Amino acid sequence: NAGVMQNPRHLVRRRGQEARLRCSPMKGHxxxxxxxxxxxxxxxxxxxxxKENIIDESGMPKxxxxxxxxxxxxxxxxxxxxxxxxxxAYFCASSPGTGTMNTEAFFGQGTRLTVV
Amino acid sequence: SQQGEEDPQALSIxxxxxxxxxxxxxxxxxxxxxxxxxxxxxxxxxxxxxxxEREKHSGRLRVxxxxxxxxxxxxxxxxxxxxxxxYFCATDTGRRALTFGSGTRLQVQP
Numbered sequence: 001n002a003g004v005m006q007n008p009r010h011l012v013r014r015r016g017q018e019a020r021l022r023c024s025p026m027k028g029h030x031x032x033x034x035x036x037x038x039x040x041x042x043x044x045x046x047x048x049x050x051k052e053n054i055i056d057e058s059g060m061p062k063x064x065x066x067x068x069x070x071x072x073x074x075x076x077x078x079x080x081x082x083x084x085x086x087x088x089a090y091f092c093a094s095s096p097g098t099g100t101m102n103t104e105a106f107f108g109q110g111t112r113l114t115v116v
Numbered sequence: 117s118q119q120g121e122e123d124p125q126a127l128s129i130x131x132x133x134x135x136x137x138x139x140x141x142x143x144x145x146x147x148x149x150x151x152x153x154x155x156x157x158x159x160x161x162x163x164x165x166x167x168x169e170r171e172k173h174s175g176r177l178r179v180x181x182x183x184x185x186x187x188x189x190x191x192x193x194x195x196x197x198x199x200x201x202x203y204f205c206a207t208d209t210g211r212r213a214l215t216f217g218s219g220t221r222l223q224v225q226p
Contacts, residue, residue, distance in 0.1 A: 004158075033213055042204055042216040043159070056213060091158060093214075104149065104161040105206075105214060112156075 002027070004094050005074075006108035013082045013115050021077040021111045025094030031055075032075040033093045033105065034067060043091060049075060082115045089113075121217050122205055128223040135192040137220040139205030140185075146208045148181055150190050153202045153219070162190075162203075197226040 005024040013019050025032050030051055035043035045059040049069035060067065064082075069075040079086055089112045093105040123138045139148070147166045151159040165172045165181045165188065172179045178191040192199055202221050206214040 035216070042218040043206075045213045045215060048213045059213075093159075104164055105159075106161070107151075107158040109158040 004092055004106050004108035006090075006092050006111050008111060009109060011111055011113045013113065015083060015115055016081050019079040019082050019086070019113055019115075021079075021090050021092075021113070022074040023077070023092030023094075023108060024074040025092075026106050029094035029096055029106070031095045032069050033095075034075075034077050035091045035093065037089045037091060037110075039088075046077070046090075079113075082113070084115045087113055087115045122203070122220040124220060125218070126221045126223070128225065129195055130225050131195060131197055133195055135195050135199070135222055135224070137190045137203055137205075137222070139188045139190070139217055141188075141205075141207050141217075142186065143207075143209050145183075146210055148179075148188050149206045149208070149214065150177075150179060150188075151204045151206060151216075153204065155201075159204065192222075195222075195224045197224050200224045 004026055007022050032049045034046040036046055037043045047060050047067045048056040051069055052071050064080045066078045089110045091110045092108045095105050121140050129135055145167055147164055149164045150162040152162055153159045163174045163177055163179050165179050167183055176193045181188045200223050202219045204216050204219045206216045208214055
């Protein structure tokens with residue numbers, strides 16, 4: 001049973017390009033969460049998704065950022081027209097379909113985005 | 117501001133000593149969780165304590181929760197060099213996503 005898989009592990013983009021980050025949850029998990037971590041800081045919640053639904057996107061910047069979790073395939077975090085301030089580690093977590101995180105969350109290894 | 121704030125921000129101890137980290141939070145919680153992050157890696161779940169629990173043990177880890185003070189502590193006994201990592205508390209407030217603190221960076225000197 002593979003854990004949460006994120007790819008790529010490292011992503012370098014020039015300013016103005018698009019970044020696509022992928023997350024495959026653990027088998028049997030239908031809830032996905034995206035977090036962003038700046039160096040030496042904690043994780044900031046971005047968005048919570050279930051299959052084909054965005055449940056909570058209160059942590060997502062209003063512009064350039066979007067997320068989806070289609071019926072088939074991984075969850076995608078998309079950042080359009082990247083800027084240097086988007087450079088960070090982006091972590092995905094998954095949990096069973098309990099509706100809350102009243103259980104442990106399983107994290108992927110993260111995607112480290114560097115904008116040059 | 118952060119829901120969870122860890123204290124201290126950084127801690128350096130010798131192998132064999134105990135390490136204590138504290139976490140304070142602001143709003144009511146369903147549970148509080150502690151995670152560990154090695155440099156450049158993902159987070160690993162350590163322990164979950166529910167709001168109606170006061171203390172929990174797992175191996176060399178001991179977690180306490182005081183809901184009246186809105187605080188928790190993580191104690192690592194007989195620390196090892198391999199315990200060197202960042203430790204985060206995370207609160208489940210019913211908003212359906214964990215809220216993380218800024219972490220305590222623990223350095224265990226061999």
